[in-house]
Amino acid sequence: MGSALLTQKIQTGDITVMSNVTSITVVGTKVSRLADLPEGHQHRPSTVHVDFEVKQPTQTASVLEATETLGMILTVEDAVELGEYLLAMGLGDKSSDEVASVMARINQHIQDFS
Numbered sequence: 001m002g003s004a005l006l007t008q009k010i011q012t013g014d015i016t017v018m019s020n021v022t023s024i025t026v027v028g029t030k031v032s033r034l035a036d037l038p039e040g041h042q043h044r045p046s047t048v049h050v051d052f053e054v055k056q057p058t059q060t061a062s063v064l065e066a067t068e069t070l071g072m073i074l075t076v077e078d079a080v081e082l083g084e085y086l087l088a089m090g091l092g093d094k095s096s097d098e099v100a101s102v103m104a105r106i107n108q109h110i111q112d113f114s
Contacts, residue, residue, distance in 0.1 A: 006032065008032070010029060011027065011028070014055065015028065026054050048075075
């Protein structure tokens with residue numbers, strides 16, 4: 001089975017990642033899609049990977065002791081669902097022109113990564 005990797009470097013603003021013990025601030029650095037190419041009858045679902053860099057890593061003993069990078073892996077379906085909610089919430093107070101501009105960029109990204 002072969003696979004295809006599509007990668008896009010990103011630079012997000014500060015994102016707070018929380019657990020029941022602590023929280024840290026990260027920035028998104030890369031989004032990748034790993035897609036399996038069908039060969040024969042075996043097929044694994046595609047996944048979306050998001051990489052983060054930890055800002056000001058903590059040196060105190062904790063669950064995330066000395067963590068410098070984090071990653072997140074989602075199924076494609078979960079990435080779409082999460083993306084829909086993030087877009088809807090992020091675009092909630094934008095003008096119709098701003099929404100149209102974002103949708104045009106999304107369509108371009110889809111073409112670029114297809």
